[in-house]
Amino acid sequence: MSDYLDLRQRAEETWNAWQRPGKTRIIYSSDTTSVGRGLADTVAALEQGIAARGLDVALQRVGSRGLHYMEPVVEVADAAGGHVLYGNVTANRVPALLSAVERGELARDLAVAVVSGPDVAGLPRLEDLPFWQGQVRRLMQFCGLIDPEVIDHYLAQAGYSGLARALQMTPEEVIKEMLDSGIWGRGGAAFPAGRKWDFLRTARGEPKYLICNADEGDPGAWVNRMLLECDPHVIIEGMLIAARATGATYGYIYVRDEYGLAVERMNMALAQARERGLLGENILGLGMTYDMEVFRGAGAYVCGDETGLLSSIDDDRGMPRIKPPFPAQAGVHNKPTNVNNVETYANAPLLFRNSVAWYREMGTERNSGTKMFSISGDIVRVGVVEVPFGVPMSTVLLGMGGGVPGGRALKAIQPGGPLSGVIPGSLVDLPLEPEAFRPHAVMMGGGGLTVASEDRCVLDLVKYFLIFCEDESCGRCTTCHGGSQRMVEIFERITSGQGKPSDIDTLQLLAQTLQWSNCAHGQLTPTAPLSAIRNFREELDAHIREKRCPARACPGLINYEVAAQGSGLAEAAAICPTGAVVQEGARYRIDDARCIRCDACREVAAPGVIQVTDRFLPVEVVAAPAR
Template structure:
């Protein structure tokens, strides 16, 4: 029997360090011979901290929302007494829960199941055998296998992976590079972080295979400095692989040499764009350059360079081991394989999901994600991060693949999926994401630097009740100019949230501009608070919680809000047990 504890960033933030401490204390106090294994995130972030009890016959019992106090009970009744605490179980090997049931795990195949800090765990599951297999083939055969798989880059654009690899291989030069883009900057996205924290060796193995196929001997992982746990586990994995001869010189006696180093990024969103990333790697300011030449021709230090993201590389060992046809058998005609999504926002079961391409948005959000929190109505899903778009309820049944998502005006992006309910103001959502991209613009392009600023000013004006007739048309006009005139993907896609909300939720813009009203009751300048005298019981809870002291009234009699003094903080609404506070 052994115990496994979720020690990804989500688990640690939820309290798994204290859970692990209590487990060690119980083992020592009871004199038990039990192995405690830290692991990464299995995807059920909504149930963290997670604890697995794995019996001698291989059965797995997963406990959710584990506290140090619950650990003691699990030891007493399950580990010692042999009786699982069914009321605290979220999944078992015999009865997989709905969140995991529909998933097909390729990129996430080891996350939450191995100790990411122990290379032997990875080797026991066939780790580095795909690299050994690739080294017994020719580079051209490896590229052909990736071509057969139909793997497209999982970083956003969906460019065919084999084509990049082949371009790097065919370009002349004895020095070439492989780069992993781990600069995951989208709000609400944590796919790459979880893979790096939970299964770093799969990325290293994928990069080494890419190095062999392209003729590169050096690799770099450009990772956000805001991911300290991922960086630490990456560096540990690199050291372990080098010690075992799986990185470095003459790997598997093949004569192939491949080294990997980690470069920490400073948190610039624009460095997710490959040419800006290369500039940062070289020690320059992260700013994109005109293409062509592409990195496959002129990349790091002017040498042919292959750039893929974390999820793309994590798929590669599986494809080499199982064959390209196995990967291509999943997904759709033009979008093969699986895709990892980060479910966040107003959803019951937030976390990481990996599903075959072609599954509908409705299946992902309602069947796997469990639907909307607090039984509210679904309104939209932001797909593709701040450069993506907002997809309405009427399009929930479209398949999740590159072509279908692009037709909606959104993009697949790296896989962020932020779910919104009927309390969300879509004008404010557009303002929020444009504020992000405007701040992250490197400023090189006039259209991006100034165009996003002008669009943001219009959106801020609309949200504060100062919108003017013609603002909608002006937003569209500037958005098109920004898309057409920007140099890189940041500027070209920054207007997407504005254009999709105008396309699908135009009535909300009209209400803000013409009626000076926010239908979702979120924009402070356009709402007021009042107390319904028929419901108010005069308990005084709202008055005690009000920071502006603008609520008055006698005990057990209806209270009144002074609208001139009201800060619209919402405290009164939160504490009222009688639904007497109304937003108008």
């Protein structure tokens, strides 16, 4: 324990020095999202501006708070201890910000909220922002507060104290506490983490391995990326606690190739942890030996399946294996292995820093604790939030996310990625826990929530998921690679006016066949089409029977027409990639044979000049015979 207290004391000194009492600080939020929105230019402009103005200001880095809709986010801490958050601080806005800092004033146009310190007239507190209301930040408690590249920042917040406690407990006690907390696997299967750990503890064979599944392949989900980039040590600490419980001596964090910054920061965090004696031999002087490495994927969705991931580490194609044997019996290198999701491991330090009672204060009886969600699509505020289980989805999508922009109706919600499905917007009040989603033929999943407005075609989205599943099938099971291919073909036909009423039966038959695939990839590929049949039958019938896309999105079911010889047609002709906007004398028309329905012409022409119309004339629909 003295080793830990020494580390902690050193860390607090670093942390206190970083606070720079009495000095103004400019603190920028740094993650993949802020980088994508121009962080490098912002930082360059800040550095240059601070130097040119000769400001006595410290420029510092933290992780993101998940306010992705307004990145780059910059926090200004004044000498008196007031912290104000600024949003959308792109490089061109830096001079205005620095001028205000120089004068000791507020940059009113960019200011978003007061983070801490005295109130500022006309500015809300951070916790009063709609995006923040209802959030309970446990997993994300340090996101946006500490520099993820400095281990001392984490240690100074009592980081690794959960490990220090667990190291003084027996493995059985650690597992019992995990079971009592009710923490289950966040990857989607919702299996109790404590039981999984116990499988590894009692497994025969040495050495034992831990794997953190950070392959987060579901498009539209980036909650794991948040933690990897903004608080890497909470994951390492969680794995160390699991090592204590299971007797594992080595671990891998399997990070998908697309997460370059996460790989970088996790490697940095591991090096720093090793340097402080938190990895290696005799950890914290308490006898445990454990080390780990970052393993970088190379672009394969099925590696998110735990046995696909094992194959990938074991020098092979990332093809899921046939179970049994289960990973706890024969995992990586054929040795006993436990695989958990990022968020699962990250919950352990919270539990061991606090208590079972504290942990269960949040969430519901069946689902204790909190869950992170990333919200995207047709939504006002894109970002990452954390809420207790059981909170209505509307709190997240309508409250925090601000609903659909432009007053359009909320048509559909897509929880859980390609192996889940689509539910109608009318179900927006569903409580966020797995059981609530199952009756609607979808899964809550790993944390992605994508929102579609009334002008989007649900079948196009489902077709995309099928294309995705076909593309990412490993090819082992014919049911999966052949079945998904067949489903894609059917959806291609339906969305181009060639659909047949019997297609629905065929899809259902195929869905039954796909159930016989080896892994969840094939088994769950039919979820999206089945959810469309169940939840969007009217839209499906419009495509199949009327040859009409109600959202006017499916390219095979729409035409582009010049509705009026108004302004902007010359520009439309110039922008058209295929020369389909044709000039004849003074008049323009669209050559349908060349048109690829990209919409560029309609964008640049004056409103109403170019219109999208149904490709096929209305047909009288004969009702399907009752059966």
